[in-house]
């Protein structure tokens with residue numbers, strides 16, 4: 724496990740297999756998963772292990788991932804934020820989710836801001852995109868606050884998404 728980033732209230736680190744129970748507790752909530760993947764909550768901790776079995780080697784191979792977000796004050800995992808590379812287009816996608824009880828406190832914006840800076844400055848991504856469901860105003864608001872611009876509505880994985888783009892100012 725490696726700590727990567729700190730903000731005022733958050734610590735962002737790579738995942739460990741021991742995180743499965745904490746991840747399951749967040750992702751078993753249908754509200755959290757409504758706009759993620761196939762839109763279904765995790766049914767068992769096995770699905771958390773499946774994610775971690777993807778995330779741990781993905782981080783080792785690529786140097787980035789969707790990371791774990793820890794609330795400093797409680798030392799608990801409260802969500803995830805980070806990057807994955809889209810298979811078809813090769814673009815670097817920023818993604819995030821947080822436990823339901825943590826919504827509305829600015830955590831997504833705080834985590835995503837730190838990840839975006841890391842993506843530009845350390846990982847040297849030329850461009851980062853974010854995909855949201857068309858009606859997902861809260862997520863759209865998060866990326867807009869970070870300076871992303873809406874590129875339009877495009878098909879990804881057979882679904883129409885609002886596509887947001889941020890360009891690395893140093894590239």
Ligand SMILES: CC(C)(COP(=O)(O)OP(=O)(O)OC[C@H]1O[C@@H](n2cnc3c(N)ncnc32)[C@H](O)[C@@H]1OP(=O)(O)O)[C@@H](O)C(=O)NCCC(=O)NCCS
Pocket residue numbers: 754755756758759819820821822825826827828829830831832833854855856859860861862864865
């Ligand atoms: C989307 C999500 C990450 C936002 O997390 P958060 O920590 O509540 O976000 P923040 O508090 O940093 O910012 C949310 C912004 O959206 C706004 N917002 C929230 N719900 C809204 C709604 N229904 N309509 C319009 N704006 C909304 C908030 O007011 C805030 O904007 P503001 O700072 O200008 O007031 C969180 O709801 C979540 O984890 N959802 C489930 C997973 C998910 O959908 N991930 C994104 C997939 S694209």
